Amino acid sequence: MTQAPARLDELEKRVAALEARAKGGAVDACPLCGGEMKVVSVMPHPTFGTFGIQQHSLACQSCTHSEKRKVDPNKS
Numbered sequence: 001m002t003q004a005p006a007r008l009d010e011l012e013k014r015v016a017a018l019e020a021r022a023k024g025g026a027v028d029a030c031p032l033c034g035g036e037m038k039v040v041s042v043m044p045h046p047t048f049g050t051f052g053i054q055q056h057s058l059a060c061q062s063c064t065h066s067e068k069r070k071v072d073p074n075k076s
Contacts, residue, residue, distance in 0.1 A: 028058060035062025045070055 028037035037058040045053040054073055059066045 030060040030063060030065050032065045033060065033063045035060045037061070037065075037067075040066075042071075 029035070030037050037060055039056050040059045041057040043049075043055050045055040048070065049055075052072065052074060054071045056069050056071050057066065058069065
C-alpha cells in the first residue's frame with residue numbers, strides 16, 4: 001500500500017505526457033517501445049505503385065525497430 005501514491009504519481013505523469021502528444025497531432029507510436037516513429041523514405045509501392053499507392057519506411061527514434069507501410073495519399 002505504501003507504493004500506491006508513488007505509482008499514482010507516475011501514472012498521472014504518463015497520462016499528462018500522452019495527452020500533450022495527442023494535442024500535437026497524430027504521431028505514430030512504435031509497437032515495441034512506444035517511441036515516436038518517423039518516416040525515413042517514401043517511394044512508389046512495388047506492386048501497387050501504378051495505382052498511386054506509396055510505400056513509407058518508418059524508423060523508431062528510440063529503438064532499432066523499423067517497418068514499411070502501404071499508404072494511399074488520396075485518402076486522408
